[in-house]
Amino acid sequence: MLSNVLNVQYGIQGSIEFKEGGAGFSFVHIKNANGEAVISLYGGQVTHLQLKDDEPILWVSPLSEFTPGKAIRGGIPICWPWFGPHSSDPLLPQHGIARISNWSVVNTCLLEGDQVRVILRCDQDRIDQLAKWEGVELELSITLGKTLRLDLCTRNRKREAIVVGGALHTYFRVEDIHQIAVQGLESTHYRDKLDQYKRKFQEGGVVFTGETDREYLDTKSDCILIDKAKSRSLKVSKEGSNTTVLWNPWQVRSEEMADFSDNGFKQMVCIEAAITANDEQIIAPGENHILSQTITLL
Numbered sequence: 001m002l003s004n005v006l007n008v009q010y011g012i013q014g015s016i017e018f019k020e021g022g023a024g025f026s027f028v029h030i031k032n033a034n035g036e037a038v039i040s041l042y043g044g045q046v047t048h049l050q051l052k053d054d055e056p057i058l059w060v061s062p063l064s065e066f067t068p069g070k071a072i073r074g075g076i077p078i079c080w081p082w083f084g085p086h087s088s089d090p091l092l093p094q095h096g097i098a099r100i101s102n103w104s105v106v107n108t109c110l111l112e113g114d115q116v117r118v119i120l121r122c123d124q125d126r127i128d129q130l131a132k133w134e135g136v137e138l139e140l141s142i143t144l145g146k147t148l149r150l151d152l153c154t155r156n157r158k159r160e161a162i163v164v165g166g167a168l169h170t171y172f173r174v175e176d177i178h179q180i181a182v183q184g185l186e187s188t189h190y191r192d193k194l195d196q197y198k199r200k201f202q203e204g205g206v207v208f209t210g211e212t213d214r215e216y217l218d219t220k221s222d223c224i225l226i227d228k229a230k231s232r233s234l235k236v237s238k239e240g241s242n243t244t245v246l247w248n249p250w251q252v253r254s255e256e257m258a259d260f261s262d263n264g265f266k267q268m269v270c271i272e273a274a275i276t277a278n279d280e281q282i283i284a285p286g287e288n289h290i291l292s293q294t295i296t297l298l
């Protein structure tokens, strides 16, 4: 069992443990005095997070498949090296290859302040098979302290520059979509995917009354997710990104997606640190780009 080997090499008693899960996937379970998290090595995807003994923070569809080639529906999918459909090849997977690739463990360690860190690397053979991406490396550092922080590092080992897009496509669990608000995007322009990507202006806080699919532009702001029904507020901060995506599929879209529970839309919202379209990042030879998201329970 892969988990047994990983536990010998990377397990840390009481803090980091590898276990087999659905469909034979290997998961790393991390915990400290502040909370716990679970990460699937398939997709490099965080699938569970709890902070300060509060209720779970991430949403995973009960109908999510755990099968190779299919993205896990929920948690924190890694969209890379592009966001949405590929710009020219419709045969390439939506949101890139990272979330449907195997990831290996690079390192695990305990840091000061009771922090636990796991560093994963996306399967290099999978990246090298992607035209124009051979020689580009992708690593994800996941740090659980009083917060959960993800650092997605793209390293350009090629002789020419690359242009990378993507997102940390985080599905937050909420009690009732009708009773939440997202603050931090006031007075920000956004592209509305549901209206031919028309550029619009966000006056006040964001509330959800129907399908919502928006790319907020030129914003480095923290977002505050206010969940009135759960009496909980979360801060979602980011680095390395000027675009924040908000998404809720609402009823009809949820019913159209086989791996999305029909009423699941009522209990989730995606707040994504993104580098999309106008915000894709040019990485010079030998340079890196780091896309980060930090989740804090307020």
Ligand code: TA6
Pocket: 071, 084, 094, 095, 169, 193, 213, 245, 246, 247, 270, 272
């Ligand atoms: O992040 C929003 C979005 O781009 C939506 O347009 C929707 O496609 C969503 O991602 C989910 O995409 P997926 O490929 O995971 O079904």
